[in-house]
Amino acid sequence: MRAIGIKGDQGPADSLFIDEIPEPTISSGEVLVKIHAFGLNRMDLSQREGKYPVPAGAPKTLGVEFSGVIEKTHGGASEIDSFKVGDEVFGLAYGGAYAEKIAVSAQMLIHKPAKMSFEEAAGIPEAWITATQALFLVGCFKKGDRVLLHAGASAVSLAAIQLAKTAGAAEIYVTASSQEKIDFCVELGATAGFNYKTQDFGDEILKVTDGKGVDLIVDYIVGQGYLEKDVKCAAFDCRVVLLALLGGVKTQEPIDVASILRKRVRIEGTTLRSRSLEYQKALRDRLVQEAMPKFEEDGYKLFVEKVFSWKDIIQAHKLMESNQTKGKIICIVD
Missing domain, CATH: 3.40.50.720 (NAD(P)-binding Rossmann-like Domain)
Structure with missing residues (x-):
């Protein structure tokens, strides 16, 4: 599959490019999501520069938040029962979101409301x-x-x-x-x-x-x-x-x-990415219970500064580096 790579494994924004890597496999309790969009975060810039300690076992591919459609599931977790192939979802991962597909725990997925775009949903989790x-x-x-x-x-x-x-x-x-x-x-x-x-x-x-x-x-x-x-x-x-x-x-x-x-x-x-799945799931559950109803009612607002094609990932990173934005920068996987 295609994924954003870094020439030399670390460097400036200009070192980013679309690479070919193996498609991820899923294990018990995980799902495979075909990504429609992913959100940029400051940690991505630090990781790209080799200044961010990636959690053990996390993919080296950048990106922790995404939206997309479930392509495959694997049993083994009770949460899997509420997700099925074809569901539109968004979620948080330990890495790997700058790609066409991602393997992620079902415990960190959230059903995307029909009224919410994939671009908006990709900017919520982190x-x-x-x-x-x-x-x-x-x-x-x-x-x-x-x-x-x-x-x-x-x-x-x-x-x-x-x-x-x-x-x-x-x-x-x-x-x-x-x-x-x-x-x-x-x-x-x-x-x-x-x-x-x-x-x-x-x-x-x-x-x-x-x-x-x-x-x-x-x-x-x-x-x-x-x-x-x-x-x-x-x-x-x-x-x-x-x-x-x-x-x-x-x-x-x-x-x-x-x-x-x-x-x-x-x-x-405090940090979030280095936390256990159980810790992150507790926060995910709180988001679902307390915030998602208000998103449905338009009680909470989402702010997307700009949407890029992931083919323009260099420009997207440079915009984040400029510190001129209000809200999220999102990339569409096209």
């Missing part, structure tokens, strides 16, 4: 499951919390804005690189936003909260002064959830440990 993990499983969100979401126009934060609003957040703040992105987030439901290029979001958060700070922070950046400012604007018993290292692994200034102790700030890093 963003919405990650947002659910960050807010509820790790961040211990509770009704009335004040929330700060960095990279406000990213797919994860756009999902988190909606999830937090539905769950009863008192205030939702975002950071972004432009007023256009901030306005976009506010229109979706954020209380306010701050341009991290021109404003000290730590000081601004303290101003708008009358010095109280925020109760939950979801941070993808860490470096470039972010973690220091997170601590500055953290409320008492604040939870800071670290999801990625887009701004680097080192802080610009020393961390104020005294503030961490005094305010009882909890800082916790």
